[in-house]
Amino acid sequence: xxxxxxxxxxxxxxxxxxxNAFCWFxxxxxxxxxxxxEDLQLMGGWWSNLMYSIFGSGxxxxxxxxxxxxxxxVVFILYMIFGSRKYxxxxxxxxxxxxxxxxxxxxxxxxxxxxxxxxxxxxLGFTPDIPDQGFYNVGQKLFAVASVLGGxxxxxxxLIMFFSNILMQNTAIVQWAIVIHxxxxxxxxxxxxxxxxxxxxSPDERPAFFSMFTGTVPEDYAEHHHKLWYExxxxxxxxxxxx
Amino acid sequence: MKKQxxxxxxxxxxIDCRGCMTACKVENKVPPGKWRNWIKExxxxxxxxxxxxxxxxxxxxxxxxxxxxxxxxxxxxxxYKDDKDGTIKVNKKLCIGCGSCIPACPYGARYRHPxxxxxxxxxxxxxxxxxxxxxxxxxxxxTKARTFGDLKDPNSEVARLLKDNNGVxxxxxxxxTQPNIYYLSMTAPIDWPVKAETPAAIQLWKVxxxxxxxxxxxxxxxxxxxxxxxxxxxxxxxxxxxx
Numbered sequence: 001x002x003x004x005x006x007x008x009x010x011x012x013x014x015x016x017x018x019x020n021a022f023c024w025f026x027x028x029x030x031x032x033x034x035x036x037x038e039d040l041q042l043m044g045g046w047w048s049n050l051m052y053s054i055f056g057s058g059x060x061x062x063x064x065x066x067x068x069x070x071x072x073x074v075v076f077i078l079y080m081i082f083g084s085r086k087y088x089x090x091x092x093x094x095x096x097x098x099x100x101x102x103x104x105x106x107x108x109x110x111x112x113x114x115x116x117x118x119x120x121x122x123x124l125g126f127t128p129d130i131p132d133q134g135f136y137n138v139g140q141k142l143f144a145v146a147s148v149l150g151g152x153x154x155x156x157x158x159l160i161m162f163f164s165n166i167l168m169q170n171t172a173i174v175q176w177a178i179v180i181h182x183x184x185x186x187x188x189x190x191x192x193x194x195x196x197x198x199x200x201x202s203p204d205e206r207p208a209f210f211s212m213f214t215g216t217v218p219e220d221y222a223e224h225h226h227k228l229w230y231e232x233x234x235x236x237x238x239x240x241x242x243x
Numbered sequence: 244m245k246k247q248x249x250x251x252x253x254x255x256x257x258i259d260c261r262g263c264m265t266a267c268k269v270e271n272k273v274p275p276g277k278w279r280n281w282i283k284e285x286x287x288x289x290x291x292x293x294x295x296x297x298x299x300x301x302x303x304x305x306x307x308x309x310x311x312x313x314x315x316x317x318x319x320x321x322x323y324k325d326d327k328d329g330t331i332k333v334n335k336k337l338c339i340g341c342g343s344c345i346p347a348c349p350y351g352a353r354y355r356h357p358x359x360x361x362x363x364x365x366x367x368x369x370x371x372x373x374x375x376x377x378x379x380x381x382x383x384x385x386t387k388a389r390t391f392g393d394l395k396d397p398n399s400e401v402a403r404l405l406k407d408n409n410g411v412x413x414x415x416x417x418x419x420t421q422p423n424i425y426y427l428s429m430t431a432p433i434d435w436p437v438k439a440e441t442p443a444a445i446q447l448w449k450v451x452x453x454x455x456x457x458x459x460x461x462x463x464x465x466x467x468x469x470x471x472x473x474x475x476x477x478x479x480x481x482x483x484x485x486x
Contacts, residue, residue, distance in 0.1 A: 037318050116472065
């Protein structure tokens, strides 16, 4: 086994990841609690009642949700301004670049492999080889795109609701903002469940989970899970040596 | 509900002096062009002299309904029915000014405050009741057309009036909100309440809700399938031999 570790995440990325996770967790909990109308809340009233009793009242709950949401937005805007060249633009380039044929193959095979195993893959007539992946695999890229687009929609509709008490004249815009905010959060939350499973519960991606604390992954993990990225790094190393 | 505050109005006594409207406007600092209460009028049809009808004035305000369509339309439950006194209240700090409740009231009792940008309406003069006084419109009425009190208290004047007389409620045929303003015996006009309408966005929310939760649920199922596979199925080595 190769035991050498290679760098995968910077300290800034790790901070942003856990900051985002913290905000998401509390914004989701408080936001779900704010939908107290039981006609609009499939969970029934118990979650709202729980949140109301934790925060004391509905207006405190709303205030906490608003402050947290605005903090999240301000930090991300600062990140996008000051980290644009180093972090944001390279990330966006990576997650918005797809190669349709191999990506589709990866998606189908990986899903079968994750639920039915390699045996299932063979039984369904697939070969067990799965297309090599770059820094992110297709699943990660798709979730990243959903998070980015979802984040923009959620932030925009959140701002509309926040400013509705200050400058909005047209209430229809506010009504639509609430619904779109809700749907956007629902869609990203679906993906978030898979994201959390993959990282924290599934054994395959455990090194990736630890890398969100340490910043590094073992070389053999990189080679097996992100071969194209691994090869890039090796090429760069070789060039550096020969130069 | 421990109490049900209500009004019993003898509309035949109303002389259309608009003292109640003036008193309310001053007492509650209701902004220009907006009203928390009203006097509806029926005029005789002078072109139809065989059956001209009669002139009648009908004072009214928020009816603090038992089936409040405004509460059902409010996403955050900023508008709610108070379980102590049975009035319909607006928590202005929890209201995000979406205006969904405004078309949901058959009586047009709600408006969006032009400066506060949140909804406002009659609260049976909560601040006056707190110091033991009657609502301003009741106190000011020179012909004592308006009687105010607790319907659940059999000794209250409103309960006594309804025991001795026929109380009628003015409702829209399609959306009976079970109002808590009663008119003594006969009143007019009666055809003015409109059908309670929920804004399109909120209606769509009610339709789309199961799908959003369904999507999240599907992701839960996917994760459970992967977890089951992880725990139950002994698989061939997951990694395919790389050359």
